[in-house]
Amino acid sequence: MPVKIRLARRGRKKQAMYDVVVADARAPRDGRFIEKIGTYNPNTDPASINLDDNKAFDWVMKGAQPTDTVRAMLSYRGVMMKKHLQVGVNKGAITQEEADKKLEEWLKDKESKIQGKVDKLAKDKADKKKAALDAEKKVSDARAEGLKKKAQEAEAALVAEIKEGGAEGDEDVAEDVAEVEEAQATETQTEAPVEEAPAEEAKEEPKAEAVEEAPAEEAKEEPKAEATEEAPAEEAKEEDKKEG
Known part of the structure; x- marks a missing residue:
């Protein structure tokens, strides 16, 4: 039977690797094989070729026909x-x-x-x-x-x-300082009368009490008015005595 030395594909998609096999020429590419003699990885640079040279030589001498790719590999080795x-x-x-x-x-x-x-x-x-x-x-x-x-x-x-x-910056700083000082002086002047106001009110309070005591003095004078009213009564008594 005709025998070939060829590649059998394995590996992931877009990461293919191959086995170098000796197989019947009538067998499918990835089908049954007689013997595996090496591997081939084209994803490296240079490509990685692991091959049993003695077995490959024996099969070549026996008449096995390598494919074009495998022939190039055998020549390389x-x-x-x-x-x-x-x-x-x-x-x-x-x-x-x-x-x-x-x-x-x-x-x-x-x-x-x-x-x-x-x-x-x-x-x-x-x-x-x-x-x-x-x-x-x-x-x-x-x-x-x-x-x-x-x-x-x-x-x-x-x-x-x-x-x-x-220079403009210095003038601005001086103006700011002057404004602050003026504001402080104004606050001092404004606060002073407010603090003295309670003292003045305290001084005026006795006057208010004096005004309130005036009715009491009028009440003391009322008995005098009654005495004045009793005088006509005594005069009336004296007139009765004279007439009698």
């Missing part, structure tokens, strides 16, 4: 290079020692390229972060400088206003 050298060994074109030596050199060269790419990506990321920080710092410095300039202008304007209105 040196499996296809190893197959090419092994075919040369089988045909007698080169010895096994020479094939192993060439494969080792190729793997070292490939590893240095991969490491160079990783370092370049890390450097680019650090440079972008530094540039962003520098731009942010520049904006912050410009904003701080603008605020400082505005504060200096406001301070200068305030000093100029104080210098221009210094």
